[in-house]
Amino acid sequence: MLSSFIARRHLLSRKSHSVINLIAGVSVVAVTVPVMALIVILSFHNGLSDFIRAMYSEFDAELRVTPRVGSGFDAEALRERIELLPEVAAVSVAVEQNVLLTYGGRQWIAAMRGVDSLYHEVIPIERRLVQGKYRLQHGDLDEGVFGQGVAYALGLAGGLIEPVRVYAIRPGRGGATASFLPVSLYRTAALRPAGIYAMDEQTDSRYIFVPIALARRLTGLGEGRGTSLEIRLAEGISPERGQRAVAAAAGDGFDVKTRFQQKETVYRMVTQEKWIIYLLLMFVVLIAALSLVGTIVMLAADKERDREMLLAMGGTPGLLRRVFTWEGAWITAVGVGLGLALGVGFALVQQRWGLIRMTGEAFLMEAYPVRIEAADLAAVGFGVLLLGTTISAATAAGVIGRK
Numbered sequence: 001m002l003s004s005f006i007a008r009r010h011l012l013s014r015k016s017h018s019v020i021n022l023i024a025g026v027s028v029v030a031v032t033v034p035v036m037a038l039i040v041i042l043s044f045h046n047g048l049s050d051f052i053r054a055m056y057s058e059f060d061a062e063l064r065v066t067p068r069v070g071s072g073f074d075a076e077a078l079r080e081r082i083e084l085l086p087e088v089a090a091v092s093v094a095v096e097q098n099v100l101l102t103y104g105g106r107q108w109i110a111a112m113r114g115v116d117s118l119y120h121e122v123i124p125i126e127r128r129l130v131q132g133k134y135r136l137q138h139g140d141l142d143e144g145v146f147g148q149g150v151a152y153a154l155g156l157a158g159g160l161i162e163p164v165r166v167y168a169i170r171p172g173r174g175g176a177t178a179s180f181l182p183v184s185l186y187r188t189a190a191l192r193p194a195g196i197y198a199m200d201e202q203t204d205s206r207y208i209f210v211p212i213a214l215a216r217r218l219t220g221l222g223e224g225r226g227t228s229l230e231i232r233l234a235e236g237i238s239p240e241r242g243q244r245a246v247a248a249a250a251g252d253g254f255d256v257k258t259r260f261q262q263k264e265t266v267y268r269m270v271t272q273e274k275w276i277i278y279l280l281l282m283f284v285v286l287i288a289a290l291s292l293v294g295t296i297v298m299l300a301a302d303k304e305r306d307r308e309m310l311l312a313m314g315g316t317p318g319l320l321r322r323v324f325t326w327e328g329a330w331i332t333a334v335g336v337g338l339g340l341a342l343g344v345g346f347a348l349v350q351q352r353w354g355l356i357r358m359t360g361e362a363f364l365m366e367a368y369p370v371r372i373e374a375a376d377l378a379a380v381g382f383g384v385l386l387l388g389t390t391i392s393a394a395t396a397a398g399v400i401g402r403k
Contacts, residue, residue: 023294026295028335036340043347044347045274046371052266055200058199059125059128059199061230062233062258063233065246066227068254073226082250087237092118095227100166108154110208111207112210114209115136115211119230130198131196144192145197146164151193163192166214170185171220191210239259278380290391321393321400324399325389332384335384354367
C-alpha cells in the first residue's frame with residue numbers, strides 16, 4: 001500500500017530532524033511500557049487464578065450430588081448405581097454438619113465432614129497436609145484432620161493428651177440457645193487430631209474431617225445414609241458430560257453440581273476481576289497513546305515540503321491523511337511489539353527463577369506464579385493497536401483538514 005510505504009519512509013528517513021525522531025521514540029516508549037505492564041499483570045493474575053483453582057480442586061469434588069429436599073438420603077444405594085457409570089472413577093459418601101469444638105477452654109464453630117475410606121480417592125487432601133497424617137481411625141480411637149485455621153483457633157499442637165470435644169445439635173433442636181444447652185439437646189464425642197491441612201483461609205478455618213461413622217452418630221443419620229456424594233470422573237471425561245450421566249442416574253430428586261457450580265461466585269469473581277484489570281489498564285494505555293497526537297502534529301510540520309510536493313504530483317488530502325495515520329499506526333505497532341516481547345520475557349524469567357517473592361509465612365508458595373495466555377497477548381496487542389490507530393486517524397484528519 002502506497003500510504004504505508006510513504007509512512008515507513010518518513011519515519012526511517014535519515015534526513016529527519018533529531019528532535020522529531022526523539023519525539024517518535026518517546027511515543028514508542030509511551031506505548032511499550034503500559035503494554036509490558038498489561039502482559040505482566042495479566043500473567044500474574046493467571047498464575048494466581050490457577051493457584052486458587054488448584055486449592056479448590058483439592059477440596060471440592062469434580063461432581064457433588066445432594067438431595068433437593070432434606071439433608072439426608074440413602075447414599076449407599078445411590079452410590080452403587082453411580083459407580084456403574086463408565087464416566088465415573090470413584091464415589092465417596094459424606095456427612096456434613098456444623099458442630100461446636102472445645103479444647104483447653106477454647107471454643108470454635110466448624111463444619112464437620114464425615115468421610116468414608118474412599119474419600120482420599122476422590123479428594124487428594126493428603127497433598128495439603130502441613131502436620132501429621134491423613135488418618136481418621138487409630139484402633140478404637142476416632143481421629144480427625146483439622147484445618148490450619150481451626151487448629152490455630154483451638155490452640156492445637158503436636159503431642160496432644162486431651163482430645164477435642166465435638167458437640168452436635170440433635171435433629172429438630174436447632175432453635176436452642178448454645179449457652180443453655182441441656183444434655184438432651186446435643187450429642188458429643190471425643191476426637192484426637194491426627195493431622196492439620198492448609199488451604200485458603202475460608203476453608204481451613206472452617207472444615208474438619210472425621211470418620212463417617214462418627215458423623216452419622218452425631219447427626220443421627222442411620223447406616224448407609226449421607227448428606228452428599230463426592231465423585232471423581234474418569235480420565236478424559238468432561239465435567240459437563242459427567243454431570244449429565246450422573247444426573248440421569250440420580251433422578252429428579254437430586255442436584256448434581258460441577259466444581260465450578262459449587263464455587264460459582266469465586267470462579268466468576270476471578271474471571272471478572274481479570275477483565276476489570278484489563279479495562280483499567282487500557283485507560284492507562286489510552287492516556288499514554290495520546291502522545292501520538294503531538295508526534296503526528298510535529299511530523300506533519302516537519303514534512304510540510306514533502307506534503308506539498310506529493311499534492312503537486314497528484315496526491316490527495318485523503319492520501320496524506322492515510323500516510324499520517326499509518327505513521328501513528330507504525331509507532332504503535334513498534335511499541336506493541338516491544339511491550340509484548342518485554343512482558344513475555346519478564347513473565348518467563350519470573351516463571352523460571354521467581355524473582356518476585358511473597359512475604360510472610362502464611363502463603364503456600366514462595367514466589368508469585370505466572371502463566372502466559374495467547375488470548376491475553378492477542379487482546380492486548382489488538383486493543384492497543386486499535387487505540388493507537390484510532391487516535392492517529394483522528395489527529396491526521398484534524399491536521400490535514402486545516403490545510
